[in-house]
Amino acid sequence: MxxxxxxxxxxxxxxxxxxxxxxxxxxxxxxxxxxxxxxxxxxxxxxTSKGKLPRMSATWLSRPRTLRTxxxxxxxxxxxxxxxxxxxxxxxxxxxxxxxxxxxxxxxxxxxxxxxxxxxxxxxxxxxxxxxxxxxxxxxxxxxxxxxxxxxxxxxxxxxxxxxxxxxxxxxxxQIPLKQRTTKENEEDASTDTSQQNQEDLGLWEEKFGKFVDVKVNGPxxxxxxxxxxxxxxxxxxxxxxxxxxxxxxxxxxxxxxxxxxxxxxxxxxxxxxxxxxxxxxxxxxxxxxxxxxxxxxxxxxxxxxxxxxxxxxxxxxxxxxxxxxxxxxxxxxxxxxxxxxxxxxxxxxxxxxxxxxxxxxGTQAMPPLFSLGYHQCRWNYENEQDVKAVDAGFDKHDIPYDVMWLDIEHTEGKRYFTWDKKRFPNPERMQELLRNKKRKLVVISDPHIKIDPDYSVYAKAKEQDFFVRNHEGGDFEGVCWPGLSCYLDFTNPKVREWYSSLFTFSAYQGSTDILYIWNDMNEPSVFRGPELTMQKNAIHHGNWEHRELHNIYGFYQQMATAEGLIQRSKGKERPFVLTRSFFAGSQKYGAVWTGDNTAEWSYLKISIPMLLTLNVTGISFCGADVGGFIGNPEAELLVRWYQAGAYQPFFRGHATMNTKRREPWLFGEEHTRLIREAIRERYALLPYWYSLFYRAHVASEPIMRPLWVEFPDELETFGVEDEYMLGSALLVHPVTEPKATVVDVFLPGPNEVWYDTKTFAHWEGACTVKIPVALDTIPVFQRGGSVVPIKTRIGKSTGWMTDFPYGLRVALSTKGSAVGELYLDDGHSFKYLHEKQFLHRKFSFSSGVLTNSCADESGHYPSECVVEQISVLGLRKQPSSVTTHSSDGNDRSVAFAYCARKATLTLEKLSLNIGTDWEVHIK
Missing domain, CATH: 2.60.40.1760 (glycosyl hydrolase (family 31))
Structure with a gap:
């Protein structure tokens, strides 16, 4: 300069x-x-991986150089x-x-x-x-x-x-392309000894990737x-x-x-x-x-x-x-x-x-529909409608809650998206009605590649309107993916996104209903015979931009268009759910992501934790890893430990590739079925807390799954911890990620903190590492002193069954004998919370022996008949002489209670305190 x-x-x-x-x-x-x-x-x-094309990677060979022309x-x-x-x-x-x-x-x-x-x-x-x-x-x-x-x-x-x-x-x-430079300029330039330099420059204008040649029109x-x-x-x-x-x-x-x-x-x-x-x-x-x-x-x-x-x-x-x-x-x-x-x-x-x-x-994390916080069941592929019906019935038979059934590419007619295989899924509406009657949902896949078939209406209409990415010669870019030879929709074009969104209307997407949601896969984009299994960099997008300029944002645009399509389908009333594999900065506005094709090995379970923590601190809180590992066959112990970890991560889905053994939760023996059931039920019990965390992420940009350094930024010991994390500000989770583990070392931060085991109610002071004995049924989870965690006291077949189920409050006292917490509640599916302020936001606080339920946001209103029927107070050092409730209607009632001196725990049951009204519980 x-x-x-x-x-x-x-x-x-x-x-x-x-x-x-x-x-x-x-x-x-x-x-x-x-x-x-x-x-x-x-x-x-x-x-070359078996069944896959060669994996490719990149290195940057650097050489300092003054940029001159x-x-x-x-x-x-x-x-x-x-x-x-x-x-x-x-x-x-x-x-x-x-x-x-x-x-x-x-x-x-x-x-x-x-x-x-x-x-x-x-x-x-x-x-x-x-x-x-x-x-x-x-x-x-x-x-x-x-x-x-x-x-x-x-x-x-x-x-x-x-x-x-x-x-x-x-x-x-x-730079001006070499071929456009005049003979005179070349002759004048030749007066200097620049042959070697020109040869080096020419090599940078064209780069070879096997059989592919990447031509940079205006140079590097x-x-x-x-x-x-x-x-x-x-x-x-x-x-x-x-x-x-x-x-x-x-x-x-x-x-x-x-x-x-x-x-x-x-x-x-x-x-x-x-x-x-x-x-x-x-x-x-x-x-x-x-x-x-x-x-x-x-x-x-x-x-x-x-x-x-x-x-x-x-x-x-x-x-x-x-x-x-x-x-x-x-x-x-x-x-x-x-x-x-x-x-x-x-x-x-x-x-x-x-x-x-x-x-x-x-932007902040999109507020998800409540069902999407439940458990999702997926594999590549559930074979037909009878298979879907049998798997759905299996969850009920074994008393395991779940919310969403997923269908991979085989549900379509020859991998033509927005279609159904007529032999396997002859009556998709009937299949969806079966799920609807159970208050469950369906997710199907929709990838960006479109099979080249003039009789396929999606291809024909996109072709007619020039909606595909073009090759550098001006024709449609063609690449191989699941359907065979395919073209790729140019989602960078606003008109393409608008048209693609219209494909999700019920009239356009025959066989779809309002309980069908979408999964965008292969949208890096994946091109099986392309360089590094993706699109050539000199392919051309809307605005005449080369693919090299915008490669990392391609999947972002597909998820954007898909989410908008689902919103338009409901005429702007219902929240979408869209899972995407490819993402970019800002993808949190449109739905969820997952960590892709992981493997059924302990090391992948362990690495999933730092991967998800990294996504959370970079704005994408709605994320998860395929439970059990997508590739391979997990042993029963690994599968149980993965379910236990997944139950405490934001997106909770079991998934497996097509050549793996079936692994529905009840296929590994009764004991393992029981352990998986317990893990999933723990997830459902915490749904009020999960939903409140997503609300905080949505309105206040707070990560849901937090590394310890986020919650304890002034404690150097937390900065490198990645085998445990905070779920919100109240729960510390340390998944077991080693086989045959009998003990785990759990670091409990905070010199002035107290931590409670959520199962045994045993407590420890912070700023220490504790050896916690673990059996296969142990999920090390600790509630932070000073917090109130809302839970559901009963579990239903899915989130839809639990709307009116009663609440419980788990009050964990700090060293000063106080605690605070909150609950967010709305209808769980619409935008009325945003447009009509139909929501409840309640604040719980405990101080000087009084637990108070008050309004945290006066602008919200939502009718709810739900009650708090159970309250546990952890860390109460003295047995109370009496417990009474004071309601806003002026009624005072004496409450029966149980106190355990050994655990310093007070339990109140058979309460009937409306969640949406002000009340107090006095402990004397």
Whole structure:
């Protein structure tokens, strides 16, 4: 970057500083030049999996290079435009783009929920070559240096983050195609010895992937930038990888890759990208949490290098050498194949603040229908209507609740989506009525590939309207997937999404009913004979954008269109449920995701926990892993442990591939059936708590499944824990993930906390590790002192049966003898909670021997006849002499109670306290 000239600096102020009559703006601009360039190259590696195409991966071979263009024998640097914005909520945005590109570069649309509300950045001081910008409060500042280009983000405690501290900014500019350059220019350029250079450049314009050739029309266009996080050693985020929750240092060729791919039986502890990607990471240390959201949907790599803190370092040699403390620092380098640099810096300071800042950009978790929080039963494939009926009856016979039956691709006519196999499923409406009578639902699959068949109406209509992705020659892109030769709907086109949404109407989707919901699979997109089992990067989308620009957002768009289709089907009245395998930042607005084709091994059960924690802290709370493992046949012990873990994770589905043995919960002997039944019933008992957590995620951006560091941000011991987690703020869950385990070490955080075993009511003080004996029927779950957890006291065949079932309250007292909690309640399926305020939000509090039920949100109203019939108070040190209830109607009643001194537990039963009215319970 050349030194800023005063005229350039003044011009930027003239352009972007508002006049008194205009709305204040937040942007500052400077011209810079790209200096360092890293070139992406890809290599194929790995054996061929049986029944699958070769697995491929990517490495980035880097070589520093000054970005210059040879033109008429002259060298010149390409000017870049850097813009800094302040956004409401302590967010800064940095955009870097070519000042005058040959054509527009791709900027990711549709992810941000609205145009961010900007705040005015004030120029605190300025001198030649530097600029200091501050937000209105003055406690956050951007120090921008011109030569060399660097930005420091500074708080009252000092520099938090430096951008381009390592000088790794690079920006490959778009170039005129080689074949269009004139003979004269070539002759003039030939006057210099550039043959080797031209040969190298030509190789970067075309790259080979086996039989595929990726032609870059305007040459390579990758971008990159480094961020140095001062004092930070713990980083999290950038899903999806089968890796630890805490991000690891990367070495040569080990960068975290964000590139959505269909990877069957993915390897664990691997930084390769799999089905989804969220280019967003969080950094945490004592006293501060930061976020970096790199808004780019092309193939992206992230390199991480942490230098741990050194207590003292010598600043000079000799007997009087001074000693100085050196803070830790983590350097993060983002690299994307194309697009622009568009990065949001979320400055916290707390984890909660960062979650809200990110959701203010990309949206919060959608409020799901209640049924989707129950248990889902799936396999590839339930054979026919008789099979569905038998499996459904099996759950009732064995007294196991479940909510949703799933059908994979075999339910269709030759893998033609929106159709039914007439032999296997001749009467789908009748089958759905069977499920409806049990108050259950059906989910069917709908993938993005469309079988090439002129007699298939979906194909014919899409073909007629040019709704498919095109190849680089202009024809429809054709690839092989489940139906054979297929075309791929271009979901980046708003008209395609609108049309696709219309396919879910009952008139268009013959055989569907209002209890049918959707599963989007294979939407990375998966192309069996494509490079890395996906679409060629030079395929063409709406707006003439190449697939390389938007690959990671393709599945996001399909889920968006599907969710909108289900909403339109109900004329805007009913909430959708859509599960997707591929996802991007903002996918939380449209439904749920899962971790893909895992394997029936203990290691995959164990890795599912950090994978789900990472999704939760990056905004996607409605997530889960296939219970039992999709691939292979789990032993009975593993299956039981997986059900126990899945029951305490947000999305709870059993699933298996077609060549596995049947594994419905009652097929492993009565004892294992009993254990699985108990685990699923525990899930259903906690549904009031689950639903309340989803409401908090929806309105307040609070993750549902939380790593310990989120709930205990000032306890260093929690920062690396990933084998246990908080479910909301009240429950700590430590799934058993080792075979034949007889004891687990459970870390109970918080020096001033007390923790209660939810089964035995035994309690421990916090800030210690406890050895908990476990048998096969043990699920180590602990309730945090100071919390109130609402439960259902009875379990039905599905969530629909439990609407009017009574509640219980489990009150766990803190060391100070107090507790708080909440309950959210609505009709569980419609948007009336949003449009008509039909909901109840109740607050429970216990203090000085009084438990109070009061209204947490006066704007809500919802008629409910449900009652609280049972209350347990854990940690009550003294047996009470009396217990009475005081209702809002003025009636006071004496209540029978049972007290266990050994467990310090008070139990109240046979109560009849309406959940929606104010009341008190007095314990004396």
């Amino acid at each position: 050349k030194q800023l000239r005063s005229d350039a600096r003044n011009r930027a102020h003239q352009i972007w500083m508002p006049s008194k009559e205009k709305q204040p703006q937040s942007r500052r601009t400077h011209r810079i030049s790209a200096q360092d360039s890293t070139w992406p190259r890809r290599e194929l590696r790995g054996p 040879r033109w008429n024998g002259l060298h010149f640097q390409v000017p870049l435009l850097a813009e800094v914005y302040g956004i409401e909520g302590n967010i800064f945005r940095l955009k870097i783009n070519e000042e005058t590109p040959l054509k527009p570069r791709y900027e990711v649309p549709d992810v941000l929920i609205s145009k961010p509300s900007t705040v005015r950045l004030l120029s605190c001081s300025t001198d030649t070559g530097s600029l200091v910008l501050a937000d209105g409060k003055g406690n956050l500042k951007c120090h921008i240096t011109a030569n060399p280009f660097k930005i420091d983000l500074v708080s009252e405690e000092g520099v938090m983050m430096s951008i381009n501290l390592l000088g790794q900014l690079y920006f490959e500019h778009l 266009a990758s971008i990159g930038l480094d961020f140095s996080l001062h004092g930070f050693e713990y980083l999290y985020g950038i899903p999806q990888h089968a890796e630890s929750h805490q991000l690891k240092n990367t070495g040569d060729g080990e960068a975290y890759r964000l590139y959505n791919l269909d990877v069957y039986g993915y390897k664990i502890h691997d930084k390769m990208g799999i089905y989804g990607s969220v280019p967003y990471l969080l950094a945490h240390k004592l006293g501060r949490t930061l976020g970096i959201f790199w808004l780019n949907s092309s193939e992206t790599l992230v390199e991480i290098n942490t230098e741990p803190a050194v207590k003292y370092t010598l600043t000079q040699m000799g007997p009087v050498a001074a000693k100085q403390e050196v803070r830790s620092r983590t350097d993060v380098r983002w690299m994307s194949e194309s697009g622009i640099i568009d990065v949001y810096l979320l400055t916290g300071p707390t984890p909660s603040d960062v979650f809200k800042q990110y959701s203010s950009l990309t």
